[in-house]
Amino acid sequence: MVYRVGLLGLGTVGTGVVEILQRPPHPLLQAVEIAAVGVRSLDKPRLVPIPPECLTTNLEGIVSDPEIDAVIELMGGLEPARSLILKAIDHGKPVITANKAVIARYGEEIFQAAAQARVAVLLEAAVGGGIPVIQALQQSLRASRIQAVWGIINGTTNFILSQMAQEGSSFAEALAQAQAHGYAEADPSADVEGWDAADKIAILASLAFGVSVPRQAIPCEGIGSISSTDIRYAREWGYTFKLLAIAQRAEGQGGEPTLDIRVHPALLPVTHPLANIHGVDNAVWVQGDPLGQVVLSGPGAGRGPTASAVVGDLLILLAHLQTGAQLPNPLWGFAASPPVASLLPLAEAQSEFYVRVLAQDRPGVMGAIGTCFGRHGVSLESITQKECHQELAEIVILTHSVREADCRQALAEIQQLPQVAEIPSLFRVLR
Known part of the structure; x- marks a missing residue:
């Protein structure tokens, strides 16, 4: 049986996915055919060979094509990505996405649509690049009552802070280095202001605590105010700076269950497991009962790690198709909508x-x-x-x-x- 996929986007990650599928590392992937690739321009040079007849600017045609079995969305941004994901679901197609911004803001809408259509939406690549944190929270760690999830989940800011701590660079110098290496965009606001990390912790909190997290309510502070002087003093006291995304249980007013979710720079003791995550690496620290503490770490961004996570989701999809088993909804199951999280005010x-x-x-x-x-x-x-x-x-x-x-x-x-x-x-x- 040939399994035909439609790919939306052929940027860095999309190119990596094509490279893996053209030299499949697993027998199941030999049945996969890239039937169509949606791009903005047909004339742009490609880093991987794609038959011209597979390229199209008609992205809506891909998600509605009855000959395409699954859609892989790697465009980024909110629109038209959200609309295309919903249209693919409406046509009964499972979706694999790396789009943390869409899932963080429209996850409830997307997963309710997927529940009604009885199709899967898989998103391992949306958080942590090649780190299998989504599946860990969805499956392996589910028997524990999770108390806290802390993450270094933005490689750009971790690189900048590592350069400042290890090389004595100023923030401006470290940012310029990140841009020169391709780790930071020309406009780095989403990274250095903490917005990207907030998208990701919203997803992780939804998984860990079984709730819908209002992304717009998550307080964010960036790293631009950290000076070389602060880093030096922190080191003298045995601390290091990290941009942390935090989701943990807290007691709200009146004792009702509340989540403390925030993104900001913080001083961590050098003995903390997250303190030794350097460069563009990511890590997620999970604490639960009876779990104890678990740290998942590794390359958090880039073509190879993220593409690997995308194709890993594709393998899961293929394996379930072979057995006829239905994939559960990754965030809260097919049965019902999750409760909306009550968030602790930052002042408290x-x-x-x-x-x-x-x-x-x-x-x-x-x-x-x-x-x-x-x-x-x-x-x-x-x-x-x-x-x-x-x-x-x-x-x-x-x-x-x-x-x-x-x-x-x-x-x-x-x-x-x-x-x-x-x-x-x-x-x-x-x-």
């Missing part, structure tokens, strides 16, 4: 904090700062004067765990002290 989240203050180098300044913190119930682990710049002293503070709103209220008061010139740095410390 508990964290330790790293604060850097520039203040006049005079007696009593550190005492005044400490008094402001005390008035708002913020306990300090340490307060240290590090360096002087002309008449200004650099004061670095580590707090104990505190409600975020209390820490920020204290800092607002500190900022009004006549001796304080600036508070250039505020970062959370996680353990």
Whole structure:
């Protein structure tokens, strides 16, 4: 039997998928035929040989073609990707996608449509590149009650922070290096502002906790405010900076079950498993009961890892077709819609904090700062004067765990002290 697939997009990942299928590493893949490839331009040079008759700009024709058995969507972006996925489902075709933005925002709509049509939507490549985190949360770890999922799930920002920590580069220098290596786009906002990681943690949280996560409600902070000075001080105390995507259980107001989901840079102890993930690698740390702790790590982006995950999903699809078994809906099963997650407001989240203050180098300044913190119930682990710049002293503070709103209220008061010139740095410390 020949299994005919339609491919939407022939960029970096699409090219990698074609390369694998042209030299199939598994016997099941020998039955796969690339029947059509949807592209923006027919005249663009290709890195892999594709018969001209397979190329088309009519993407809607691919998803509605009765001769095509499955659709692989690798276009990226929200539209027309969302509409094409839904149309493929409406025509009874299973879909494999690497599109984290579409799944994070329209996952409920897509999976409800898939449930009605009794077709599968597979998305291993949407998070973590070649790391099999989707299947792990969907199947292998499902017997545990997941308490927390933390991830380094954006290779661009991890590369930038690694360069800053290991080579002493500034943020601007490290970003330029990432762009020169092809790790960052000309407009790197989606990566460095944390939006890409927020898409991915929305998907992982849906899997881990069986809920629909409102992507627009996830707080995001980027890495642009991290300075070489902050990295140096963090190292002195045994910490390193990482952009973390966090989803964990929390107690909401009134004790109802609530999720704490956020994306921001944080200081991690160098002994933490995620602290030693460098370069463009990704990692996901999962904690559950009775599971304990599991770390999945590996190449998180690029042609090879992501294409491998796409073709892995295709193999799963082929194996189920051979046995006649139906694939479950990856996020919450065919039976019903998931509940919408209740998200803990960021102001209510508990964290330790790293604060850097520039203040006049005079007696009593550190005492005044400490008094402001005390008035708002913020306990300090340490307060240290590090360096002087002309008449200004650099004061670095580590707090104990505190409600975020209390820490920020204290800092607002500190900022009004006549001796304080600036508070250039505020970062959370996680353990």
